[in-house]
Amino acid sequence: MKKLFALVLTIALLGSFALAEGVTIKTVSTFAGTDAAADTYQQLLDQWAAETGNTVEDASATSDEAWKAGVINDFAAGNEPDILFYFAKTADSARILDRVVPIAEINEAYPDLNLTENAAIAESDGKIYAIPVRAFWEGLFCNVDLFEKYNLELPTDWAKFETAVKTFKENGVVPMAVSFSDVPHYIVEFAILSSGTPEEHKARPAPGETVPESWVEGMKLLHELYEMGAFAADANATTEAITSQMFRDGQAAMQLDGSWFANGIPQERWDKVVVMPFPTHAEDADPTAFIGGVSMGFYLTRSAWEDPAKRDAAVDLLRYLTTGDNAVALGGFAFGGTIITSAVDMINNANDMLSPFQDEMDQEVRADKWFSKVPSIVDGTLTDIDGMWAEVVAANPFGK
Known part of the structure; x- marks a missing residue:
């Protein structure tokens, strides 16, 4: 059971890629309300925006059935975010898999990133779509x-x-x-x-x-x-x-x-x-x-991936949130x-x-x-x- 506290987080980005400035990235997560990492998450978004010259529009909220339904409805309406922190390997995640990008596909296109592929949250098709930062x-x-x-x-x-x-x-x-x-x-x-x-x-x-x-x-x-x-x-x-x-x-x-x-x-x-x-x-x-177990992770949506103006910035924000000290800050137990x-x-x-x-x-x-x-x-x-x-x-x- 000690493995629950040993969620391995890859320290990556040995290489880099050029980012366009002035891009707006939409994010949704559960880092809100009484979650101890809510302020940390917002600070990371602000820091990334300041460092890259891009803008983040965040719509995070406390997780409940209404929030889950809202996420699904946004996908159905074509209004999904670019980066999403959501459930993995569940019936909830099964409904969005055709609208998010497998981590292996991202790693193939950006080999220097080496984003974490955690087999514990592989979906029924064997692919891994989310990057976890927090065990529970x-x-x-x-x-x-x-x-x-x-x-x-x-x-x-x-x-x-x-x-x-x-x-x-x-x-x-x-x-x-x-x-x-x-x-x-x-x-x-x-x-x-x-x-x-x-x-x-x-x-x-x-x-x-x-x-x-x-x-x-x-x-x-x-x-x-x-x-x-x-x-x-x-x-x-x-x-x-x-x-x-x-x-x-x-x-x-x-x-x-x-x-x-x-x-x-x-x-x-x-x-x-x-x-x-x-x-x-x-x-x-x-x-x-x-x-x-591990129940949630960060996703990159297919809409952001297929948008040439957003793709590099969205991938970089995903990397920024899920690797190194930033991932530790979001995933650590703050008590x-x-x-x-x-x-x-x-x-x-x-x-x-x-x-x-x-x-x-x-x-x-x-x-x-x-x-x-x-x-x-x-x-x-x-x-x-x-x-x-x-x-x-x-x-x-x-x-x-």
């Missing part, structure tokens, strides 16, 4: 000072987790910060992982097949947590921005999220927060398993304290690191037939979980 992990974030205040043990098993939830609820503290209306991704994935084996989590059922029982039990677990009082009363109607701020402000005790979330935790709280695997609910689940030490422990002690299977699902199927149903599953108004999964699988979410 996901786990259960805990505000340790709240656990200490109420003399609670950290939730390393389900019994301790239940005790913590009930105690926090009794004392007016939100046990788990989550918004089911816009970002149910992390909790649904971990509920399934907590309800069965890693092998079941790795299943990718085709039409006509049934999902593993843990996928059903995981969704039922959401309602069990709701009945236990694990969520805020408005968890089905609030937003992720509000719930995440609740955790950062110490108003919520726990949150399932990823390493990007850690980047937004204030430095004064770095030693008051830890991350760990979500406790297992089923006996056959692995208490050490967690979600992680420390017990957050990083607990994350390293989680990674090094894991028997299995699993990729998020919802990332491999067709975006519309995932949103319309699964995520849109989650609030009703949580509050108990939807009880036919088998039927829901049957609809999801019938729509061929994994493209089999």
